[in-house]
Amino acid sequence: MVFIKIIVSVLLIIGIINPKLSWKMSEGWKYKDIEPSEGYLIGTRITSVVILVIIWLTKVGIE
Template structure:
């Protein structure tokens, strides 16, 4: 159950503010470039999908 909660928190952060995930993954190394709009949208879509998979298929 704790694993579900931790994964869910990270995914919710990715849904609300995908720039944070971009910075954590190393995007902050590039000074004048931000994440593309496509990256932000795809990150939100995959975060929602993974959140659903986490709660539907991971055992308690």
């Protein structure tokens, strides 16, 4: 379970540091010559931080 948390955390940290790259990985490959809006980039950062905190503060798993 910790391995999955680490992988997801890396992807979320990419979303925090470089939300444009996160957009290109998730949505940008579908379109040609389109950039994400500032609102989308800010929303991606906020959502990534919230999900990262939730992932590391919750205890989920089979024990």
